[in-house]
Amino acid sequence: MTAIDNVSLAQRVYTVEQVQKGEKPAAEACSISMMQLMSAAGAAVFKHLQQDVKAPAKMAVCCGEGNNGGDGYIIARLAQEAGYQVDVFALSPNKTISSKTDNNAERARLAWRDSGGQEKAVNDCEPQRYDIVVDALFGVGLNRALEGAAAALVHTLNEASAKVLAVDVPSGLNADTGSVPGVAAHAYKTVCLVAHKRGLLTGKAKNHVGQLVLEDLGIGDAFAKQSKATYVRVTTEHIQNWLPRRQPCEHKGDNGHVLIVGGQPGMSGAVVLAMQAALRCGAGKVSVACHPEVQAMVAAAQPEAMVRAVSSQKDLQAMMELANVIALGPGLGQSEWSREVFSWVADHCINTNKAWVIDADGLNILAAHEQKERLGSRVILTPHPGEAARLLNIDSNKVESDRFSALNALRDNYEAQILLKGAGSLVTSDAGQFILDAGSPAMASGGMGDLLTGLVSGLVAQGMPEAEAVVAAGIWHGRAGELAGNEGERGTLASDLLPYIRQLVNGKIT
Incomplete structure (x- = not known):
């Protein structure tokens, strides 16, 4: 680092x-x-x-x-x-x-x-x-x-x-x-x-x-x-060697297993984007645990992923045990099913000291969850200002009026690795505090956060420490947005970033 x-x-x-x-x-x-x-x-x-x-x-x-x-x-x-x-x-x-x-x-x-x-x-x-x-x-x-x-x-x-x-x-x-x-x-x-x-x-x-x-x-x-x-300004050039070159004999098991949990009816696209980002950044295996009503739809979106419907804790347990890192939140919703799934994942990660990433509706459930004071030492939170405001029980305008103070308050409350999204995303982690100098207004569209969730978890799965993964993912995510936005800031979709993510993590472009 x-x-x-x-x-x-x-x-x-x-x-x-x-x-x-x-x-x-x-x-x-x-x-x-x-x-x-x-x-x-x-x-x-x-x-x-x-x-x-x-x-x-x-x-x-x-x-x-x-x-x-x-x-x-x-x-x-x-x-x-x-x-x-x-x-x-x-x-x-x-x-x-x-x-x-x-x-x-x-x-x-x-x-x-x-x-x-x-x-x-x-x-x-x-x-x-x-x-x-x-x-x-x-x-x-x-x-x-x-x-x-x-x-x-x-x-x-x-x-x-x-x-x-x-x-x-x-x-x-x-x-x-x-x-x-x-x-x-x-x-x-x-x-x-x-x-x-x-x-x-x-x-x-x-x-x-x-x-x-x-x-x-x-x-x-x-x-x-x-x-x-107090902070380090990071660009793509500073993280070029954070993912080592692969050895000729490597196989999928050497590059980790990501489990993405989310996707209730009406929001299946969020888990698909997270799943694709985890795959494109190099995770060896990616599984998705989703609501039974969207299982077929998610499975059809990406044949390389393993997709299973979750109706009970038993359905999820074996998947959690096999994964190196769990991403919780894309398309999760806030229904009774969503809250139960959140509790099952939280209990597993806290009890096993497993790395996990919480985003989107996972953060919204966390804001009111009784377990928020004991998330374990390997949790990554990636809130945007609105989600940060809910976590801190303040107005989002107050977050934006002093993003540094909001980030510090999140760190004090949750003792996590945290990326506060936005123009000039901020990171506080065990490795220090960072300002990420990457991003584009082309990224002002739905699904971008789901990509980031998949990217962070995919890097952790490959062995990158959580404190580094949150920085590298934020930079590569922002740079991919810049590159995709070169073809037009208006109309850029989250999926447009995927080819650039693949090139960035392989050092083909900076």
Whole structure:
């Protein structure tokens, strides 16, 4: 498993507090003053601006009162010197500043004025007149909704579909949680400074950040040495060797046996998708235990799987004993049959310490189940925000307002390996905490979660530890969604991901 101590700075993810407290000591360790650090930030963002828009393009730089605004004034001065047509729009234009100020943002502002630069009120900004707009209004310290002139400006930028380059964080986005309590700028690119802030990688942030690039300003190594990352950002390249090459003499018994339990009348497709994902990711054998009324339908969908109807605990017992891992929930429903089956599987897995994955209606039954405090040490939960809310007995909006806190609460309550699904899925496991950098809006259709359930269980069956399987499955699932979505985000079906899942687990594509 990728250890936090052995990953690059680009993979390390921090809280806002960590960056705010750690950047000054890191700069001092590198003999860099905070004014020099601000100058480096402005220069780093300007470098990206030059790559995207060439002089003499028209540029608007929108500056706030804090350090983010100071970065903006430096960018404006550098752009003006390079031949861009620059207008600066300030929240408090022409504010009186003492020439003896020791505030770095104010010193950067005075340097802009000394170069002949002017300031206009943000209310006067007409974004359609500019080739690019630099958002330097508010930085990572903002944890409330934008108000007044700042909110009005961001509304104007968004309505005009302006080309916005964000400095460190799009204004209005909470860089710690990924939530947007009011309005936030839609950037085509965000230049994150010093280190990645966790809120830029998950939740609503995905609608606002655009392309995310990191500039460590020359202090990244020093910062990483003194600040332990809270999350690791994982992509497909980081998990390429997690499934070993098969030996020539391997047979199906060497690659595990998955049992998928679910599929009540009207929801047989869910177990079929989970079954197909488990097969396509390499599980040696896959069985399905389903409601008697759908047994023939499920069996006809995939001849390679073994399908049995379950009317009693006896029907299920032998199947559970043969399986290496049990996936409970796809198409399970919440009927009396569903609740009985849940209890039978839970008792078996807890008593035998068998790996099991709970998703979909399995999670909904779990939310009210008396056994939820004793699930055993080998359980994996894969809730979406609505299911997480039911597990925590809170509103789903509260989950989305702080996905990190919701994930931690789930971990505290259930002591499981947990994947909280959504844009920038989050994982907490025995191996650490991870942000999964894969996925696509093409995946906003039914059945995607069932594929993930089959994929996780199939990897566990092949011998991958649960803490690794939940990360690898989440990444390969998201990447398959990206690849399938390349043919059109609208109309992508869960089954469209299956060919890509097969290629990903075999290392044919990344």
